[in-house]
Amino acid sequence: MFPTKTILFIAVVSLLITFSFAAVDTFIYGGCSQAKYFPGSPYESNVNSILTSFVNSASLYTYNNFTLDGISGDSSVYGLYQCRGDLSSASGDCARCVARAVSRLGSLCVGAYGGALQLEGCFVKYDNSTFLGVEDKTVVVRRCGPPVGYNSDELTRRDAVVGYLTASSGGSYRVGVSGEVQGVAQCAGDLSVSECQDCLMESIGRLKSDCGGAAWGDVYLAKCYARYSARGSYSRANGYGGNRKSNDDEIQKTLAIIVGLIAGVTLLVVFLSFMAKSCERGKGGK
Numbered sequence: 001m002f003p004t005k006t007i008l009f010i011a012v013v014s015l016l017i018t019f020s021f022a023a024v025d026t027f028i029y030g031g032c033s034q035a036k037y038f039p040g041s042p043y044e045s046n047v048n049s050i051l052t053s054f055v056n057s058a059s060l061y062t063y064n065n066f067t068l069d070g071i072s073g074d075s076s077v078y079g080l081y082q083c084r085g086d087l088s089s090a091s092g093d094c095a096r097c098v099a100r101a102v103s104r105l106g107s108l109c110v111g112a113y114g115g116a117l118q119l120e121g122c123f124v125k126y127d128n129s130t131f132l133g134v135e136d137k138t139v140v141v142r143r144c145g146p147p148v149g150y151n152s153d154e155l156t157r158r159d160a161v162v163g164y165l166t167a168s169s170g171g172s173y174r175v176g177v178s179g180e181v182q183g184v185a186q187c188a189g190d191l192s193v194s195e196c197q198d199c200l201m202e203s204i205g206r207l208k209s210d211c212g213g214a215a216w217g218d219v220y221l222a223k224c225y226a227r228y229s230a231r232g233s234y235s236r237a238n239g240y241g242g243n244r245k246s247n248d249d250e251i252q253k254t255l256a257i258i259v260g261l262i263a264g265v266t267l268l269v270v271f272l273s274f275m276a277k278s279c280e281r282g283k284g285g286k
């Protein structure tokens with residue numbers, strides 16, 4: 001009568017309703033170097049001023065890079081920020097996202113020599129060795145949604161969308177839409193056109209191979225990312241295959257609890273209605 005599928009479906013729908021407001025400042029990942037600098041060191045003041053520069057610059061440009069040379073040579077700091085291509089500087093959207101990212105990075109990476117943080121709408125990174133202009137295809141986050149099944153049109157649309165993203169004429173920000181399926185790809189602004197293409201091909205290749213028949217997928221490499229999803233299912237809540245480095249685990253735990261609760265309540269309702277029906281049948285004499 002109530003197959004497990006229905007219950008799962010109800011649970012998933014509830015999740016989508018709860019978590020479909022993927023905002024620009026939704027946290028994707030963050031990570032910090034193990035090594036720490038001494039509080040009050042010249043390095044610390046360089047880190048602070050580079051992070052301040054990000055926020056100031058983001059009201060003018062959607063990408064910028066900075067190098068602060070240390071007096072003593074070992075206090076040099078390098079950094080960049082990148083807003084997603086659809087966030088404009090003029091509207092203040094880019095600066096708002098960068099300010100949020102910088103503030104989260106500041107509390108996540110207290111005293112760390114290097115740190116990087118990706119929100120839905122922007123990326124910020126600083127380090128004591130220069131990574132500017134260096135292609136880096138390290139996989140940082142890879143996560144896929146639940147399978148959509150084999151006969152689905154959605155798979156065809158996904159292939160079309162992913163195809164748009166691979167077009168080499170695409171630039172550093174790319175979007176693709178086919179029906180309900182949408183895709184987005186973004187490179188960090190320090191990559192050349194060919195490095196960006198190379199990075200995205202790697203990211204998209206993994207998206208195809210790892211998230212084969214999934215409803216959505218995200219592959220974040222160190223300098224670029226590609227993702228796709230069906231409209232309305234922007235929730236990444238029930239994904240698997242994640243590889244996140246930070247306090248997002250707390251969110252995962254909370255989600256697990258919520259999923260458990262929803263499933264529990266659904267089961268209870270199903271059980272009660274089953275009991276009610278049995279009772280009625282009992283009363284009816286057979």
Ligand SMILES: *[C@@H]1O[C@H](CO)[C@@H](O)[C@H](O)[C@H]1NC(C)=O
Pocket residue numbers: 035036074113128129130
């Ligand atoms: C960056 O800081 C770490 C930790 O102190 C140090 O081992 C490394 O040599 C530094 N790198 C550069 C390029 O100064």
Ligand SMILES: *[C@@H]1O[C@H](CO)[C@@H](O)[C@H](O)[C@H]1NC(C)=O
Pocket residue numbers: 064065066132133189190191
């Ligand atoms: C860094 O920024 C400067 C100007 O602000 C620019 O000339 C340079 O090409 C940038 N470097 C990279 C690697 O993006």
